[in-house]
Amino acid sequence: xxxxxxxxxxxxxxxxxxxxxxxxxxxxxxxxxxxxxxxxxxxxxxxxxxxxxxxxxxxxxxxxxxxxxxxxxxxxxxxxxxxxxxxxxxxxxxxxxxxxxxxxxxxxxxxxxxxxxxxxxxxxxxxxxxxxxxxxxxxxxxxxxxxxxxxxxxxxxxxxxxxxxxxxxxxxxxxxxxxxxxxxxxxxxxxxxxxxxxxxxxxxxxxxxxxxxxxxxxxxxxxxxxxxxxxxxxxxxxxxxxxxxxxxxxxxxxxxxxxxxxxxxxxxxxxxxxxxxxxxxxxxxxxxxxxxxxxxxxxxxxxxxxxxxxxxxxxxxxxxxxxxxxxxxxxxxxxxxxxxxxxxxxxxxxxxxxxxxxxxxxxxxxxxxxxxxxxxxxxxxxxxxxxxxxxxxxxxxxxxxxxxxxxxxxxxxxxxxxxxxxxxxxxxxxxxxxxxxxxxxxxxxxxxxxxxxxxxxxxxxxxxxxxxxxxxxxxxxxxxxxxxxxxxxxxxxxxxxxxxxxxxxxxxxxxxxxxxxxxxxxxxxxxxxxxxxxxxxxxx
Numbered sequence: 159x160x161x162x163x164x165x166x167x168x169x170x171x172x173x174x175x176x177x178x179x180x181x182x183x184x185x186x187x188x189x190x191x192x193x194x195x196x197x198x199x200x201x202x203x204x205x206x207x208x209x210x211x212x213x214x215x216x217x218x219x220x221x222x223x224x225x226x227x228x229x230x231x232x233x234x235x236x237x238x239x240x241x242x243x244x245x246x247x248x249x250x251x252x253x254x255x256x257x258x259x260x261x262x263x264x265x266x267x268x269x270x271x272x273x274x275x276x277x278x279x280x281x282x283x284x285x286x287x288x289x290x291x292x293x294x295x296x297x298x299x300x301x302x303x304x305x306x307x308x309x310x311x312x313x314x315x316x317x318x319x320x321x322x323x324x325x326x327x328x329x330x331x332x333x334x335x336x337x338x339x340x341x342x343x344x345x346x347x348x349x350x351x352x353x354x355x356x357x358x359x360x361x362x363x364x365x366x367x368x369x370x371x372x373x374x375x376x377x378x379x380x381x382x383x384x385x386x387x388x389x390x391x392x393x394x395x396x397x398x399x400x401x402x403x404x405x406x407x408x409x410x411x412x413x414x415x416x417x418x419x420x421x422x423x424x425x426x427x428x429x430x431x432x433x434x435x436x437x438x439x440x441x442x443x444x445x446x447x448x449x450x451x452x453x454x455x456x457x458x459x460x461x462x463x464x465x466x467x468x469x470x471x472x473x474x475x476x477x478x479x480x481x482x483x484x485x486x487x488x489x490x491x492x493x494x495x496x497x498x499x500x501x502x503x504x505x506x507x508x509x510x511x512x513x514x515x516x517x518x519x520x521x522x523x524x525x526x527x528x529x530x531x532x533x534x535x536x537x538x539x540x541x542x543x544x545x546x547x548x549x550x551x552x553x554x555x556x557x558x559x560x561x562x563x564x565x566x567x568x569x570x571x572x573x574x575x576x577x578x579x580x581x582x583x584x585x586x587x588x589x590x591x592x593x594x595x596x597x598x599x600x601x602x603x604x605x606x607x608x609x610x611x612x613x614x615x616x617x618x619x620x621x622x623x624x625x626x627x628x629x630x631x632x633x634x635x636x637x638x639x640x641x642x643x644x645x646x647x648x649x650x651x652x653x654x655x656x657x658x659x660x661x662x663x664x665x666x667x668x669x670x671x672x673x674x675x676x677x678x679x680x681x682x683x684x685x686x687x688x689x690x691x692x693x694x695x696x697x698x
Contacts, residue, residue, distance in 0.1 A: 317329065
């Protein structure tokens with residue numbers, strides 16, 4: 159290694175020692191106040207957080223990052239905590255390093271691109287690709303800051319995907335703050351290191367040999383630190399650093415002020431909504447009390463009218479008790495006088511209406527009676543004329559009726575003979591129907607495997623004794639049984655249907671079994687439920 163390279167390392171080491179009080183180590187996880195700003199009141203993702211893995215391996219830095227990412231996702235309250243499928247999160251990385259000058263110092267920021275893939279099992283359900291700037295940090299790019307900023311932007315994007323319109327304004331401020339934080343950085347350490355090396359060479363060049371002894375390096379570093387070139391460079395970088403810190407502090411203060419103002423506006427809005435809700439509730443309660451008071455008053459007025467129309471002592475007592483209970487309810491509501499006034503007005507209105515109705519009824523009755531008298535007189539005259547005409551007509555019709563009566567008697571006798579024949583036929587049909595119904599209710603059916611395990615079951619059954627009535631003893635006793643066979647659990651009506659023509663019902667064994675069922679059932683033969691649907695004659 160050349161002497162100049164050693165001097166560069168010594169200069170860088172000294173600059174880090176000088177800057178140590180100004181810098182503080184940062185973790186990837188955001189601070190609690192920032193997390194509180196993006197935290198959701200309720201979980202909105204329909205999943206639980208599962209495994210987090212880095213596609214390119216598990217170095218110490220990425221294990222720390224994944225741990226901080228898991229902690230931040232849990233603190234944000236985006237995911238469910240129970241009774242939901244788990245999402246696996248896989249991270250892929252891409253980055254670009256910044257440019258360097260001839261002395262090896264960074265002149266431009268790098269970039270870090272992370273792709274977050276969310277999987278439910280093997281299915282990818284969501285993806286976010288986020289790129290953050292890696293600020294200049296001496297002779298390298300600060301990828302730790304880029305990773306921390308990338309984590310914050312992921313939390314903001316997840317919250318924005320929820321569709322919370324109120325959060326979008328806050329999200330823009332948060333994103334701007336993150337970009338502002340990552341736009342800083344400088345080559346301060348690298349510049350100081352180069353100045354130390356150049357100054358040291360200028361001091362000892364030609365007068366002493368550069369060696370690798372620790373004591374000689376320390377002495378040279380202290381000598382260069384006192385040089386004007388080093389002091390000017392250090393002061394310039396310190397001023398730049400302090401200006402950036404002040405700018406970031408002012409930006410964060412503005413962001414906090416905006417958040418406080420938004421919180422105050424939300425609080426005032428909630429307070430106004432609560433007051434409006436309370437006023438609406440009070441108005442609704444008052445309207446309900448007034449409606450109930452009207453119902454009580456109407457009930458009292460109605461019962462007062464009933465009391466004026468009844469003479470039953472028990473009925474009167476019951477009506478009085480009901481009125482007293484209604485007034486007691488009004489007293490408990492604090493509306494006794496209102497109900498009493500409305501009841502009095504309602505009772506008086508009822509009396510007035512009843513009086514007017516009686517007057518109208520009396521007048522209408524008088525008019526009705528006069529009209530009826532006139533109508534009776536007219537009808538009497540018409541009736542007398544009609545009676546005279548009727549007597550003449552009856553005399554003329556009498557002869558015709560006698561002829562018609564003889565004809566009717568003949569037709570009636572023929573109709574009676576026809577009806578008797580129809581009744582006889584109907585009795586035969588009813589006897590046949592009753593005979594078949596006895597079989598339908600008494601035949602026992604079942605299924606039995608008689609032709610091998612791959613064949614459908616055979617229908618078996620028992621046909622009880624059922625003598626045929628004498629009216630139809632000339633009919634054929636051949637019957638057809640219509641049935642439904644189903645396994646346990648199959649609803650009635652959804653089973654296998656079939657018809658056994660000329661059902662013999664000789665027994666429940668294979669020797670006396672009937673024909674094969676249309677197809678094989680899925681359950682054992684002893685589990686099959688066979689139900690008689692209908693019994694008909696073999697002729698249909």
